[in-house]
Amino acid sequence: MSRRTPALIAAAALLPLALTACSTPEGDEPTGNKAAAKSDGFPYTVTNCGVTTTYKAPPKRVVTMNQHVTEIMLELGLTKSLVGTAYLDDKVLPKYAKDYASVPVIAKEYPSYEQVLASNPDFVYGGYSSAFTAGDGRGREAFKKSGIETRLNTESCAKADTPMETLYEEIREVGRTFGVTDRAEAWIKQAKADNAATAKKLKDLKALPVFVYDSGDKTAFTAGGKGIGNELITRAGGTNIFADLDKSFGDASWENVVARKPEAIVIYDYGSTTVAQKKKRLLDDPALADVPAIKNKRFAVMPLSDVVLGVRVPAAVEKLAAQLHPAATTS
Numbered sequence: 001m002s003r004r005t006p007a008l009i010a011a012a013a014l015l016p017l018a019l020t021a022c023s024t025p026e027g028d029e030p031t032g033n034k035a036a037a038k039s040d041g042f043p044y045t046v047t048n049c050g051v052t053t054t055y056k057a058p059p060k061r062v063v064t065m066n067q068h069v070t071e072i073m074l075e076l077g078l079t080k081s082l083v084g085t086a087y088l089d090d091k092v093l094p095k096y097a098k099d100y101a102s103v104p105v106i107a108k109e110y111p112s113y114e115q116v117l118a119s120n121p122d123f124v125y126g127g128y129s130s131a132f133t134a135g136d137g138r139g140r141e142a143f144k145k146s147g148i149e150t151r152l153n154t155e156s157c158a159k160a161d162t163p164m165e166t167l168y169e170e171i172r173e174v175g176r177t178f179g180v181t182d183r184a185e186a187w188i189k190q191a192k193a194d195n196a197a198t199a200k201k202l203k204d205l206k207a208l209p210v211f212v213y214d215s216g217d218k219t220a221f222t223a224g225g226k227g228i229g230n231e232l233i234t235r236a237g238g239t240n241i242f243a244d245l246d247k248s249f250g251d252a253s254w255e256n257v258v259a260r261k262p263e264a265i266v267i268y269d270y271g272s273t274t275v276a277q278k279k280k281r282l283l284d285d286p287a288l289a290d291v292p293a294i295k296n297k298r299f300a301v302m303p304l305s306d307v308v309l310g311v312r313v314p315a316a317v318e319k320l321a322a323q324l325h326p327a328a329t330t331s
Contacts, residue, residue, distance in 0.1 A: 048151050049156065051152075061123065063086070063106065065087050066126060069153050075096070086105065086106050086107040090270055122148060124143055153170060155308060162231075175187075198329075202328055207238055208239065209241050210233050210262055210266055210324070211262035212240065215273065222245070225246060227249075228308060232306075232317055237321050237325045258287060262292065265282065275301050282294060300320060
């Protein structure tokens with residue numbers, strides 16, 4: 001999975017029905033011109049991952065790269081601003097399917113610089129730092145030279161220890177950029193309420209030691225202590241056994257997996273390797289036989305698109321909590 005390899009991470013460093021009320025009614029999305037007319041928040045200056053940009057009006061022609069940023073745009077009712085999209089990890093949520101189908105898919109994975117330019121965008125929004133890999137010709141400076149503004153999802157550059165607040169700020173800044181501040185603030189308000197409701201259900205429960213298995217054979221590619229994935233585990237009533245890994249994703253030795261004795265394993269579901277294949281790999285490894293989660297066959301499954309910095313996160317917290325603490329969350 002090229003966009004989240006350890007090298008890229010080192011170089012740069014997850015809503016269903018509960019949020020339906022925050023979504024824009026079908027056919028009610030404003031165009032960039034309408035958004036500009038309704039907003040008095042311009043010019044708007046923002047610094048994103050070291051790049052400072054002043055917007056005199058909302059961008060009108062947007063290309064998104066990576067699913068979680070595409071879904072942010074769809075959630076905020078900005079479908080008509082999208083002239084191209086690329087790189088899904090899995091299927092978009094059913095609530096977004098109709099809108100997503102109206103957006104041209106310009107590449108299955110990352111498009112070339114020329115493919116992006118062919119859509120004539122004035123704004124490119126990337127989810128992972130690899131979306132703007134300079135060596136592939138898609139650096140933010142290259143787009144700037146072509147008169148195209150850019151934004152990188154801040155999970156790729158945030159240094160704060162409060163990733164949920166980073167998510168709120170991501171939504172807030174995108175809302176300001178596109179002149180839909182009210183929608184962004186409504187989403188944030190609902191997200192905070194959903195997070196509080198899940199926290200109430202889990203109050204006073206003992207946290208479970210959790211190991212995330214993303215992929216890997218010789219080593220385990222797992223969730224580290226940075227990023228929304230770690231906070232999602234914490235908010236769902238778990239403790240990430242590799243929270244001391246100072247990045248969002250990274251490699252861990254199997255010896256350390258055994259030594260840290262996880263009581264539950266969260267499998268990230270994406271790509272060509274199925275969940276069943278990942279479970280078999282773990283269950284068939286004799287070195288892991290004494291790990292409590294393996295002995296008890298205690299697994300949880302999360303789509304990759306749930307565990308990165310996007311609009312799925314509050315619902316994903318509840319989804320993971322239901323798998324880790326079913327008795328507490330079914331009442």
